[in-house]
Amino acid sequence: MTLPATLDEAVAALAAMPAAVPVAGGTDLMASVNSGQLRPAALVGLGRISEIRGWQYQDGHALLGAGLTHARMGRPDFAALIPALAAAARAAGPPQIRNAGTLGGNIASAAPTGDALPVLAALEAVLIVAGPGGARREVPVSHLLAGMEMLRPGELIGFVRVPLLHAPQVFLKATGRTGPGRAVASVALVLDPARRGVRCAVGAIAPMPLRPLEAEEWVASLIDWDGERGSLVPEAVHAFGEYVAAACIPEQPPAADGTEQPLPPAVLHLRRTVAALARRALGRALS
Numbered sequence: 001m002t003l004p005a006t007l008d009e010a011v012a013a014l015a016a017m018p019a020a021v022p023v024a025g026g027t028d029l030m031a032s033v034n035s036g037q038l039r040p041a042a043l044v045g046l047g048r049i050s051e052i053r054g055w056q057y058q059d060g061h062a063l064l065g066a067g068l069t070h071a072r073m074g075r076p077d078f079a080a081l082i083p084a085l086a087a088a089a090r091a092a093g094p095p096q097i098r099n100a101g102t103l104g105g106n107i108a109s110a111a112p113t114g115d116a117l118p119v120l121a122a123l124e125a126v127l128i129v130a131g132p133g134g135a136r137r138e139v140p141v142s143h144l145l146a147g148m149e150m151l152r153p154g155e156l157i158g159f160v161r162v163p164l165l166h167a168p169q170v171f172l173k174a175t176g177r178t179g180p181g182r183a184v185a186s187v188a189l190v191l192d193p194a195r196r197g198v199r200c201a202v203g204a205i206a207p208m209p210l211r212p213l214e215a216e217e218w219v220a221s222l223i224d225w226d227g228e229r230g231s232l233v234p235e236a237v238h239a240f241g242e243y244v245a246a247a248c249i250p251e252q253p254p255a256a257d258g259t260e261q262p263l264p265p266a267v268l269h270l271r272r273t274v275a276a277l278a279r280r281a282l283g284r285a286l287s
C-alpha cells in the first residue's frame with residue numbers, strides 16, 4: 001500500500017497506478033474485499049494526509065477535511081459548529097467504526113444508510129475535489145449523490161464546504177434490523193435564520209437523501225423569524241411531519257377501476273416513522 005503525505009501526492013499515486021483504489025478508514029472498503037466483491041490491484045492509503053484530517057474556516061463556512069473521522073466529528077468542539085453532522089457522526093455504527101470511518105469515505109461510498117448524507121444534503125454542502133496537476137473543482141454533494149456528477153478516475157474528495165448557520169439543527173435516526181445500527185430512516189433538519197429557511201432531508205429510504213422542498217417552504221413561512229421561533233402551534237409541527245412523509249412516500253395511484261390502493265403495511269410503517277422523525281426534528285429545532 002502506498003501512503004502519500006499530501007492530497008496531491010495521493011492524486012499523483014492514483015494517476016501512476018490507474019488500477020489502485022484509495023482507502024481511508026477502510027471500514028467499507030475492507031468489507032467489500034473480505035466478501036470477495038472487490039479485489040483492488042493496489043491501495044493508496046489516505047490516512048497520513050494531515051491536511052484533510054481537520055477543518056478550517058472560510059467566509060462563514062467550514063472547510064471540513066475528507067479524512068475527519070466520525071469520532072472526531074462527534075466531539076463537543078465540532079458539535080458546537082455543525083450540530084447535526086456531529087449527531088450523525090455519533091450515530092454512525094459502533095465505536096471501532098466511528099474511530100476509523102471518515103467523512104470522505106461515507107460520501108464516496110454513497111450508501112443509502114450513510115448517516116452524514118442527509119445532513120450534508122440539508123446543509124447544501126459542496127465537495128472540493130482534487131484532481132491531477134493540483135486541479136480543484138467544486139461538486140455539490142447532492143449532485144454526486146443523485147448521479148448528476150461523478151468522481152472522475154484518479155480524483156479524490158479533499159474537503160467538504162458547509163455553511164456555519166449558528167442556529168439549531170437536528171439529526172434523528174430510526175434503526176431496525178438492516179445491520180448494526182444502520183438507519184431504516186433518518187431526518188436532518190437545519191434552521192437558516194439569515195435566509196429565513198428550514199431545510200430538511202430524509203435519509204435511508206431511497207438511494208439518495210430526499211428533500212421535501214414544498215414542506216420546507218410551507219413551514220418556513222409559518223415561523224416568526226424575528227420573534228419567538230418556538231411559537232409554532234403543535235398542529236403545524238404535526239402537519240409538517242405528515243407533509244414530509246407524504247412528499248417522500250406518496251400514496252399509491254388509484255387502480256385502473258378508480259379504487260384506492262392502500263400502501264403495503266411495511267411502507268405505511270416507514271411513512272409513519274418518517275413523519276414522527278420529521279415532527280420531532282422540527283419540534284427540537286424550534287424548542
Ligand SMILES: Cc1cc2nc3c(=O)[nH]c(=O)nc-3n(C[C@H](O)[C@H](O)[C@H](O)COP(=O)(O)OP(=O)(O)OC[C@H]3O[C@@H](n4cnc5c(N)ncnc54)[C@H](O)[C@@H]3O)c2cc1C
Pocket residue numbers: 021022023024025026027028029030031046066067091092093094097100101102103104105106107108109113114115116151155156157158180181182183
Ligand atoms: C459494522 C459497520 C457498521 C456501520 N455502521 C454505519 C452507520 O451506522 N452509519 C454510517 O453512516 N455508516 C456506517 N458504516 C459504514 C462506514 O463505516 C462509513 O460509510 C464510513 O464513513 C466509511 O469511511 P471509510 O473511511 O472507512 O471509507 P473506506 O472504506 O476507506 O472507503 C470507502 C469508499 O470510499 C472511497 N474513498 C474513501 N475516501 C475517499 C476520498 N477522500 N475521495 C474519494 N474516494 C474515497 C474508497 O475508495 C472506497 O470506495 C458501517 C460500516 C460497518 C462495517
